[in-house]
Amino acid sequence: QVQLVESGGGLVQAGGSLRLSCAASGRTFSRYAMGWFRQAPGKEREFVAAIRWSGGSTYYADSVKGRFTISRDNAKNTVYLQMNNLKPEDTAVYYCAADPGGRARERVAWYDYWGQGTQVTVSS
16 A cells, blocks of 8 residues: 655746655555656646656656656655646646556556645746
8 A cells, every 4th residue: 555645836937847746655665656647627637757666767748858857766755756847738736646567657547546636836
């Protein structure tokens, strides 16, 4: 069992940066792939980024490539999402999720554990 708690969301102007954190409980965190997803009002939840257990392999949605960076610190049971050059279309609730299968890809169904989400609002 893994419990996830996101933090770091907020209001930022376009072009600004935010760093999201996701703290995980559970001894098996380091074995799981981790992902970040987002959901804007009236839209489906969409994949943002994912990282394998070792941190050596990452995967990004085309919409955030070159602007967002996912990383993890297994010693701290924490995964991060550094978001730079934010755009108004990045506004959404951001969720972290854990994939016990270690796949680190975009399929929502592969992620068994989810956090409660943190709001990111980017003003123009």
